[in-house]
Amino acid sequence: MPFNTALTRKLGIRVPVVQGGMQWVGYAEMAAAVSNAGGLGIITALTQPSPDALRAEIRKCRALTSFPFGVNLTLLPAMVPPDYPAYARVVLEEGIRIVETAGNSPGPIIKQLKAADPPCVILHKCTTIRHAMSAVKLGVDFLSIDGFECAGHVGETDITNFILLSRARQVMTVPFIASGGFADGQGLAAALSLGAEGINMGTRFMATVEAPIHQKIKQAIVDADETDxxxxxxxxxxxxxxxxxxxxxxxxxxxxxxxxxxxxxxxxxxxxxxxxxxxxxGDKDFGVWTAGQVIGLIHDIPTCEDLLNRIEKEAIDTISTASNLIVDEQPPADIRGKKAGEQGPTDAGPNVTKSPWNSKL
Structure with a gap:
């Protein structure tokens, strides 16, 4: 039972789940596994040491999947910035037309990607509504609204997704997806209910069979709590x-x-x-690595196919269950016990009656 959202229609995917661009994780094998499972896989451009290496990685991914996949371009401050235009040029030359952008001053890169024929579909990650509205002016197609729960760069405003997504629903003029804190179908159903067209997951995909990271790190994610x-x-x-x-x-x-x-x-x-x-x-204490609070919701290491099939089923079941909460007629209350006026004397005194809220059930 495929979903019908602006994200699935635009990208041609079955499940409205995007694999976030993750440094040292977003290789061809990871992206292909997610795309083959029905979501949108993403190659992380700057994981590759050069534009030519990115070209080879794109071709490798294309050999592993016939389904749509995209490339992440994250623009961050650096003493010697990467040649972003060259990376973008490779994306276009290789026929990729789905790009996730993030970071500072993306205007020139977005303009370059939009000038292609056909133009790229841009998913731009933002941690504030102010930045999101600026991105809209640049012509992005989707906003990836990144709540404070997320892994990596969280911004400086500390707004969690429950508020951030609702604000996006109130003011955004382009469709958006929810990012940060998502690991299951219940989360996808919640995001859709809040107005999102899908979700973006990073940490959850790190704990999958196909993720190109050491098994001990995957197990560390499974063993962790949301406070870790x-x-x-x-x-x-x-x-x-x-x-x-x-x-x-x-x-x-x-x-x-x-x-x-x-x-x-x-x-x-x-x-x-x-x-x-x-x-x-595999030494979790050797250096720093990003992880979101969603680690508290991750309890296994499935294949990407099993994970997305599970998320799809959970989301459908959750939406169906929620729809059953609407009835034609309000049912009678199921509080047991007599009404307050019908209660007899209590231990507190002969003239004191129990509230039905305090009566034994």
């Missing part, structure tokens, strides 16, 4: 939600206690190179 994340780099207004381990906790301690406020004091601890090694060597 850490907010790092808040002092420098570059807040990231990371898995709570020895390194992230040390970074937070320095951040809070430093008298100089120099980023260099934590720079070595939050190095992306150390984080990448975590996924290769």
């Amino acid at each position: 994340t850490e907010l790092v780099l808040r002092r420098w207004k570059n807040t990231s939600r990371l898995f709570k381990n020895k390194v992230s906790q040390e970074a937070v301690k320095i951040e809070r206690e430093s008298t100089t406020g120099k980023f260099e004091e934590v720079g070595g601890l939050v190095s992306g190179k150390r984080g990448r090694q975590v996924f290769l060597n």
Whole structure:
């Protein structure tokens, strides 16, 4: 029973679930597995060391799936920025027409992607309504509304998805998807009820058979609770939600206690190179790595196919159950016990009667 949302119609996918672009995770095998399972797989462009390497990865993914997939381009501050236009040019030359963008000043890249024939479908990630409305002016097709629960860059406003999605529903003029805190069909059903056209999942896809990370890290996600994340780099207004381990906790301690406020004091601890090694060597405490609060909802390591089939069924069952709450006539109350005026004396005194709310059931 396929879904019919603006996202599924536009992208040609069966289940309205997008695999978020994840650094060191969004390789061809991951993206192809999600797309083959009915969602939208995403290759992370900057996981590749060069535009030519991205070209090879796109071709590899195309050999693994005949279904739609996209590419993530995240624009972040750097001493030596990547050649974003070159990466975008490869995306276009390889015929990719679905791109997830995120980060700072995406205008030039979005303009480049939209100038293609046919133009790209752009899904742009935002953590605030203000940024979302700016992205609308740039011509994006979908907004990926990223709540404070999410992994990685959470923004600085700390607005959780229940409010953020409702605000998006009130003011957005383009369709949006929900990102941050989603792992199951109940979450998908909730997002659809709040006005979203689908969901974006990152951490949940890390704990799948096909995710290209060490089994011990997948198990660490399964074993974790929703409290096992850490907010790092808040002092420098570059807040990231990371898995709570020895390194992230040390970074937070320095951040809070430093008298100089120099980023260099934590720079070595939050190095992306150390984080990448975590996924290769399986040592969860070797470096920092992103994880959302949704880790508390993850209890197994299924294949992408099993996961999306489960999410699809759970969402349909949840929506069906919710629709059954609407009835033609209000049923009688099922509180047992006599009405207050019919109660006899109580232990509190001969003239005191029990409230039906306090009577034994």
